[in-house]
Amino acid sequence: MRRFTGYDRAMDAQGANVDRDRIAAAAAAIRRGEIIAFPTETYYALAVDALDAFALERLFVLKGRGAEKASALLVADLAMFAGLCAEVPSCARELAAAHWPGPLTIALPARPDLPAAIVGEGCVAARVSSHPVAAALVEAVGRPITCTSANRAGASPARTVREVAAHFAGSEVFLLDGGQTPGGAPSTLVRLRGGSLEIVRQGAIKL
Numbered sequence: 001m002r003r004f005t006g007y008d009r010a011m012d013a014q015g016a017n018v019d020r021d022r023i024a025a026a027a028a029a030i031r032r033g034e035i036i037a038f039p040t041e042t043y044y045a046l047a048v049d050a051l052d053a054f055a056l057e058r059l060f061v062l063k064g065r066g067a068e069k070a071s072a073l074l075v076a077d078l079a080m081f082a083g084l085c086a087e088v089p090s091c092a093r094e095l096a097a098a099h100w101p102g103p104l105t106i107a108l109p110a111r112p113d114l115p116a117a118i119v120g121e122g123c124v125a126a127r128v129s130s131h132p133v134a135a136a137l138v139e140a141v142g143r144p145i146t147c148t149s150a151n152r153a154g155a156s157p158a159r160t161v162r163e164v165a166a167h168f169a170g171s172e173v174f175l176l177d178g179g180q181t182p183g184g185a186p187s188t189l190v191r192l193r194g195g196s197l198e199i200v201r202q203g204a205i206k207l
Contacts, residue, residue: 039178
C-alpha cells in the first residue's frame with residue numbers, strides 16, 4: 001500500500017490545513033483508475049472514479065461485494081449530482097440545501113447511461129461531505145467518486161488508516177491519511193421517486 005500522509009493534524013471546517021499537494025496526488029491516482037482510501041465525517045471510505053466501469057469492477061472485487069449492491073457517491077455540489085440524475089425535484093433541492101455538506105445521502109432516478117455499479121433500483125445516490133479532506137478530494141478529481149466503506153464486505157467500518165490497511169493487507173489501495181474519523185452512525189439515506197420520499201436508512205441525520 002502507498003500512503004499519502006500529512007493529515008493527522010487538526011483541520012478546521014473550511015479545510016484550511018488540507019495539504020493540497022497530497023490531495024492532488026490522490027486525485028491523479030483516482031483519474032488513473034486507482035483505489036483510494038480517504039476519511040469522511042463518519043468512517044474511512046474507498047474512492048474510484050464513479051464513471052469508470054473498470055475501476056468500479058476492481059473496487060467491488062476488492063471489497064468482495066456483489067455488483068447488485070450499488071455504491072453511493074460523493075459529489076462536489078448539487079450541480080455535479082444533477083448531472084447524474086434524470087431529474088432533481090424541488091424536495092431534493094430543499095433537502096440538499098438544509099443538510100449538505102453533511103451525512104445525508106439522497107437517491108434520485110438515474111440517467112440511463114450510468115455504470116450499473118452505481119445504480120440501485122433505478123436510482124443513483126450521493127451526498128456532499130462535510131469532511132475537509134473528502135470535500136477537497138472530490139473537488140480535485142472534478143467528477144463524482146465512490147464512498148463505499150473502506151472494509152471487506154461484512155467487516156467493521158474503519159476509523160483509521162491502520163484499520164483500513166488491516167482490512168486490505170497485500171492489496172493495491174492508496175491511503176489518504178486524515179487521522180481518526182468520528183465513527184458513529186452512517187449517513188442517512190433517503191430515496192425520492194415518483195413524488196414520494198422514502199427513508200431507506202436512518203442514520204446520522206434524523207428526518
